[in-house]
Amino acid sequence: MKNAVITGGTKGLGLEMTKEFLKSDCSVIICGSSEEGIEKAKSELSRYENRVLILKCDVTKPEEIEALWKKGREAFGNIDIWINNAGINQPYRKISELPYDSISKIVDTNIKGMIYGSEIALKGMISQGCGAIYNMEGLGSDGMIQRKTAIYGTSKRALTYFTKALAKEVEGSKIIVGRLSPGMMVTDFITKPAKGEARSAAEEEDFKKIFNLLADTPETVAEFLVPEILNNNKNDVQIIWLTKRKAALRFAKGMFVKRELIK
Template structure:
């Protein structure tokens, strides 16, 4: 049984990961920016035998990240896996059109917040002295370009380098560092962006429908891969190149079931 902390886990892929780990019998501490969002998520996750706790945490504040670690240590004594999932994606603007406050939010949360999480987790795990740290990457982390994702993709590209650097610095310490590429998942953020820009969504919907997946499907796969991972620096992918090619080819022959309809889109 593993003890797991997941930042940004009151919704989206983070919430899905929490549910997947709990369903497998593990213990989880979830977190989000507000106390109300954490309490709501806990209510949705709890079952009679659920071993889940939660605490509000703004990952851009190192003191709050440290408080999250301390809380988890008190609750579970040891932390086996720390997942830096909290992030912000704004994909509706070009680089020059992106509002400054949105740039600041993505850079501070996606990059600085993940660095804060890694530093706190690695320092704490040195006292254990072992553990696994996983950083959730995303579009752009491999250097690929997507329209509207110039700023977001840059933060994820930087995280790819940072994760590699941290893995090398911690090599031999008993602390494993891994990277997660969840692929294209239909989260609340994706749904909100689709509703805000229906014309753009309509134009990309047929193509996207071949590649997107539901949170629960992806989270279950990723959770097991993280539990099984025993090599530092590893990148765990859900949507591999082979899977993309197979889906595009099959889409020519048979139309895939609409993945967005169940979300009211």
């Protein structure tokens, strides 16, 4: 049995991964930034109350992440797995139209929050002698550029570089660092642009076509990722759900098999 921390674990993929870890007899510490999300997660996970700790944490504040680590250690002992999953999307706008506060929030959460989480987990794992850190990739991680996603994509490109650099630094130790690539999922994070900015009719139609071909539910992705994480012992690994081969097969099958995740 292992103990895992998942930031941003009160909803979406984070919550579904929590459920999968719990089904595998792990103990899990999760955090969210809203009281509403925390209460909903507590309700959904009530049957596992002895093996799950749900806390409020703002990942842009290192002192709160340090408290998350400390409370997790106090509750369950060593932290074997730390997943930096917390992230926010950007308003669906061009760079010239983005408010400065939106840019700051994305950078603070997706880049600085991920770096703080990695550093605090690394220090703790050095102290305890072992552990695994995983960071969650997203649109932009592989260098693909999409209109009106510049800041979010930049944050994920930075995440990939940082994670690979961190993996280099832990080589030869009993700590491993890796990346999780979940692909497209049916969550508000992707299906609804931040703050409700609407896509044009043409943009919406194109989005639906691609989404219905390639997307999956968070439950499906979590069922794949968690066993891979639990079984992995390699450093600098990238655990990919939507591989290029899988995507190509879906495009090929799309002529004959209709997937309708969103209408």
